[in-house]
Amino acid sequence: MAQSGDQVVDQIAQLNAARNLVLGDAAFYPQIVNGVLPIIGAHARVELRRWGSEFLAETFASPAFATTQKEQLAINVLQTVRNILELPEGDQLVLQNIAQTAASLYPLVFRHIINHPEDKQSWEHIEAIKQDILRRWDSFPCPVKVCCIKFAQRVVLAQTHGPIADPRRPDKNETSLAILPRNHAILSLPNLEAESSGLLDRILSVFHEDASDPILVNATLNCLATLVRTRQSVGNKIINAILNFFPARHARSPVTPAVRIGVKSMERTARAVFINIMKRNPSHPLAGKMQQHIERLMQSRIGHVDDTSRKRGLPTEPTDGLDAAKRARLDAETPPIIKVPPLPSGRISFAQLFTLTEDSGLSSFDVKQLPPDLVVKIAVPLLARVDQSLLSQAVDAIRMRYETVQKQQMAQPQPAAEEEDDDYEPEYQPMDVPGSAANEAGAVSAALQEEQPDLVSLGPFVLPRPPPLSEEQAAEAGRGAVARVFGMLGSTTLAPNLVKGQGQLGFSRLAGSTFDRDAWVTLLTRLATRAPAGLEGPKLEADYAGRRKPTISDTIRESLYRYILEDFRGRVNVGIMWLNEEWYNDRLQMKVASSNRAEDDEEVSVPLHYDHWVLRLLDGFLPYLDSRDTKIFIRFLSEIPEVTISIAKRITSLAKDPERVNLCVQSFMYLVMFRPPAREICLNALEEVYLTYEESRPSAGKVLSRWRPQRVEQLQAEQTTLVTRTVDSQTPSSTVTNGSRDPRTAHAAAY
Known part of the structure; x- marks a missing residue:
């Protein structure tokens, strides 16, 4: 039955009285x-729901209300919040308050679930609320989006590793993954970390959009400041994202006052975030970049936005330093004016054109008599001290002389060809006297040869071809080139962050398009894999032992192998890129070989490299892995192109160390879940680990019970039978009645 307006007003008045009561004493909140x-539930009128959602947001954000009491009360509120959020009609005020309430509830419920893993219903409620908010985030109006950003920040705070103030009292530590036990019944540590990483990327995506709302950008920056201060694991990632953000790019023409104010607000907020970070941690490794970015923000704002608000620029100054009308008022010294002598009449030489002095001694002095080093010692200090005004006058005077000479030459009349022809009277030479004509032609050619310079008689000069290189020399030159390229990798920079909408092109990318570290690594891997493709003969595994002469491709592969092992944790990307290129090249060669076999009906052997080098890499860094390298190792296994039985055996070898059993099992669990082609191989290897190493049975049994439940029961039965047989075999034989022994001796031996 619908309530009348007067009844709603009376109820809101009573509710306001209750609010005033709890504001006076926080003990009445529960x-x-x-x-x-x-x-205030989902079936109430919209006015009551507005008041109730605002009251809940105010309750769980109140600093006067104790956190332990908030945690107990949060479980009772979850159902109501979920029902209000799932209503089809979306009131903006209600959605704002519900998002704020969910932001306050999430860390409370997260800590409650950590301490009470049996309460699955509460976790289902908060998960449903989270998924609903994140799913409808982009469709909400702007005020609700701001609250969603705050909710996403609280989720990232709860689902990342925070600092541990006192390990003995986890209840006093901040809510984060640091207080989450490894074998929790409901919460999965890898899933929570992956979700928080994706959610952080979604928060940072506002910096990559072409046209972002300044309100959303400012709200994001304010939320990120808390993450940078309290979560060091994601702090550098956030700072780098802000460093690549320039608010002036959001200024689109026409630059209206609203656009100008929005850009200024984003610039000031970003600057305030960096200033506060550097104030709290002056020795931050990115402090220099942050200071440079602050200055760059100021310059970009002035260049893009503040052009319309500037005063007019200064007037252009005259070229000689001062205007003639200002000299008298400023009492400035007038620059001296040089005297330019007129050019002599007749033909003008270059020396006369560039001579501005009337001193005959200086004009007749030959500078070629001085040695060049002395000329340099005299000319350089002289040019450094020359007066700028005098130099400008001299250049202008020579320019005017040159233009005058050009005009005079163009004005002079050219002699006509007809007049020359009239004056020319050739002598008659009879046709029957060839000897005299030949003598005359020989004399003319001799005269021409005397007039021509000696260089005309020289033929084309060709450098001699260098001697051919031997195989050893060519191999040594190739190894030297490879060593120089690997030396450059330490001095080159990483690739810049990709702009939104631009991804890596994979195998079709151009290796030399960016000239950064990734480009050089790509070039090296392709030189080792694609360049010798089709030129290598059939290889056996023993060829790598040294019976075959090393080629340039083998040199590059060996150098890549050593380069990766020098710092595997930091160069895992290089290893993944190289192994992908090797696998891709092997498959192309196999495809070409199969097509040739179909045409020629002959079996063609193909040299394969992927299996050999992936096993060498694993053998190289597996002895140095520990439990802290779980993410790096799982990433390596997830991004290599193929997981084989040999690779699974290498992973199994980790279980020999009791401290690395969890690393082995977690790696197999990831491969089983997310790499279906290798699932059976990994499950077989996991069974071997389960049977061989007793320390792995609790964690390995959970994985096998999900994917092979019948096999786990069989393994447990076999294990029980084996234990029974072992106990029976260890029973002392003296307890059996034996006529040849004294019963008292047998009884004593049994004990």
């Missing part, structure tokens, strides 16, 4: 909240 929940 009683008042439990009392108003039936009134």
Whole structure:
């Protein structure tokens, strides 16, 4: 039955009285909240839901309300919050308050689930609320999006590793993954970390959009400041994202006052975030970049936005330093004016064109008599001290002389060809006297040869071809080139962050397009894999032992192998890229070989490299892995192109060390879940680990019970039978009645 307007007004007045009561004494919060929940539920009128959602947001954000009491009360509120959020009609004020309430509830419920893993219903409620908010985030209006950003920040805070103030009292530590036990019944540590990483990327995506709302950008920056201060694991990632953000790019023409104010607000907020970070941690490794970015923000704002607000620029100054009308008022010294002598009449030489002095001694002095080093010692200090005004006058005077000479030459009349022809009277030479004509032609050619310079008679000069290189010399030159390229890798920079919408092109990318470290690594891997493709003969595994002469491709592969092992944790990307290129090249060669076999009906052997080098890499870094390298190792296994039986055996060898059993099992669990082609191989290897190493049975049994439950029961039965037989075999034989022994001796031996 619908309530009348007067009844709603009376109820809101009573609810306001209850709010005033709890504001005066926070001890009444549990009683008042439990009392108003039936009134403000999903079936109440929108006015009551507005008041109730605002009251819940205010309750769980109140600093006067104890955290332990909030945690107990949060479980009672979850159902009501979920029902209100799932209503089809979306009131903006209600959604704002519900998102704020969910942001306060999430860390409380997260800690409650850590301490009470049996309460699955509460976790289902908070998961449903989280998924609903994240799913409808982009469709919400702007005020609700701001609250969603705050909710996402609280989720990332709870699902990342935070600092541990006192390991003996986890209840006093901050809510984070640091207080989550490894074998929790409900919460999975890898899943929570992956979700928080994706959610953080979604928060940072606002910096990559072409046209972002300044309100959302400012809200994101304010939330990220808390993450940088409290979560060191994601702090550098956030700072790098802000460093690549320039608010001036959001200024689109026409630059209206609203756009100008929005850009200024984003610039000031980003600057305030960096200033606060550097104030709290002056020795931050990225402090220099942050200071440079602050200055860059100021310059970009002035260049893009503040052009319209500037005053007019200064007037252009005259070229000689001062205007003639200002000299008298400023009492400035007038620059001296050089005297330019006129050019002589007749033909003008270059020396006369560039001579501005009337001193005959200087004009007749030959500078070629001085040695060049002395000329340099005299000219350089002289040019450094020359007066700029005098130099400008001299250049202008020579320019005017040159233009005058050009005009005079163009104005002079050219002699006509007809007049020359009239003056020319050739002598008659009879046709029957060839000897005289030949003598005359020989004399003319001799005269021409005397007039021509000696260089004309020289033929084309060709450098001699260098001697051919031997195989050893060519191999040595190739190894030297490879060593120089690997030396450059330490001095080159990493690739810049990709702009949104631009991804890596994979195998079709250009290796030399960016000239960064990734480009050089790509070039080296392709030189080792694609360049010798089709040129290598059939190889056996023993060829790698040294019976075959090493080629340039083998040199590059060996150098890549050593380069990766020098710092595997930091160069795992290089190893993944190299192994992908090797696998890709092997498959192409096999495809070409199969097509040739179909045409020629002859079996063609193909040299394969992927299996050999992936096993060498694993053998190289597996002895140095520990439990802290779980993410790096799982990433390596997830991004290599193929997991074989040999690779599974290498992973199994980790279980020999009791401290690395969990690393082995977690690696197999990831491969089983997310790499279906290798699932059977990994499950077989996991069974071997389960049977061989007793320390692995608790964790390995959970994985096998999910994917091979019948096999686990069989293994447990076999294990029980084996234990029974072992116990029976260890029973002392002296307890059996033996006529040849004294019963008392047998009884004593049994004990």
